[in-house]
Amino acid sequence: EAGVAQSPRYKIIEKRQSVAFWCNPISGHATLYWYQQILGQGPKLLIQFQNNGVVDDSQLPKDRFSAERLKGVDSTLKIQPAKLEDSAVYLCASSLDPGVYEQYFGPGTRLTVT
Amino acid sequence: AQSVSQHNHHVILSEAASLELGCNYSYGGTVNLFWYVQYPGQHLQLLLKYFSGDPLVKGIKGFEAEFIKSKFSFNLRKPSVQWSDTAEYFCAVKSGGGADGLTFGKGTHLIIQP
Numbered sequence: 001e002a003g004v005a006q007s008p009r010y011k012i013i014e015k016r017q018s019v020a021f022w023c024n025p026i027s028g029h030a031t032l033y034w035y036q037q038i039l040g041q042g043p044k045l046l047i048q049f050q051n052n053g054v055v056d057d058s059q060l061p062k063d064r065f066s067a068e069r070l071k072g073v074d075s076t077l078k079i080q081p082a083k084l085e086d087s088a089v090y091l092c093a094s095s096l097d098p099g100v101y102e103q104y105f106g107p108g109t110r111l112t113v114t
Numbered sequence: 115a116q117s118v119s120q121h122n123h124h125v126i127l128s129e130a131a132s133l134e135l136g137c138n139y140s141y142g143g144t145v146n147l148f149w150y151v152q153y154p155g156q157h158l159q160l161l162l163k164y165f166s167g168d169p170l171v172k173g174i175k176g177f178e179a180e181f182i183k184s185k186f187s188f189n190l191r192k193p194s195v196q197w198s199d200t201a202e203y204f205c206a207v208k209s210g211g212g213a214d215g216l217t218f219g220k221g222t223h224l225i226i227q228p
Contacts, residue, residue: 042218
C-alpha cells in the first residue's frame with residue numbers, strides 16, 4: 001500500500017513570496033489533514049477535510065493560508081504572502097474514516113522563508 | 115483549548131535501560147490518546163493508541179502506555195531500550211466528538227547510547 005505522498009520535499013522562498021504544497025493521501029482515505037510543525041514543537045493542526053468538505057479550519061491563518069481538496073482526493077495548501085515565521089515542516093496526514101481513526105503521515109515539506 | 119505536556123524534552127539512556135516518558139493532557143472529557151514516533155529521516159508513525167477499555171495498552175516494538183484518568187496522564191514505557199529506539203516521541207490527544215485533529219505535545223528527543 002502506497003503511503004501519503006507530498007511534494008516538494010524542500011522549498012526555500014523569500015518573505016512575501018507565495019508557495020504551494022501538494023498532498024496525495026492513501027487511496028480510499030476520506031479524511032485529510034494538514035499540520036504545521038515548527039522546529040522544536042509538535043505538529044499543529046491547520047485544517048481537516050472530510051472528502052472535499054472542510055471539517056475544521058479554526059487554526060488556519062486565513063489571511064495568508066488557504067487549502068483545497070476539490071475532488072476529495074489530492075489537496076493543496078498555499079501560503080500567500082509568506083512570512084519568516086511560516087518556516088516549518090508542513091505535514092499531510094490521512095485516515096480511512098474518522099471512526100477508525102489512525103492517521104498516516106506523509107514525509108512533509110520543509111519550508112524555509114528567508 | 116486542550117493541551118498536551120511532555121515533561122522531558124531530551125532523554126539520554128544506555129541500551130538495556132528502562133524507559134518512561136511522561137505525558138499529561140488538559141482535557142477533562144472523553145479523550146483518545148496516542149503516542150507517535152519519528153525515527154531519523156522517517157515519517158511520523160503510530161506507536162500505540164488508547165480509545166477505551168484496558169488502560170494498559172501495548173504497541174509496536176515492545177512499547178506500552180498506561181492511561182491514568184485521575185492523573186490525566188498517558189505515560190510511555192519500555193522495559194529495555196535498544197539503540198534503534200533513538201527517535202523523537204510525541205504524545206497526542208483527540209477530544210471526544212467534533213473534529214478529529216490531534217493536539218500534540220512538543221515531543222521528547224530520545225537518544226540511546228550503545
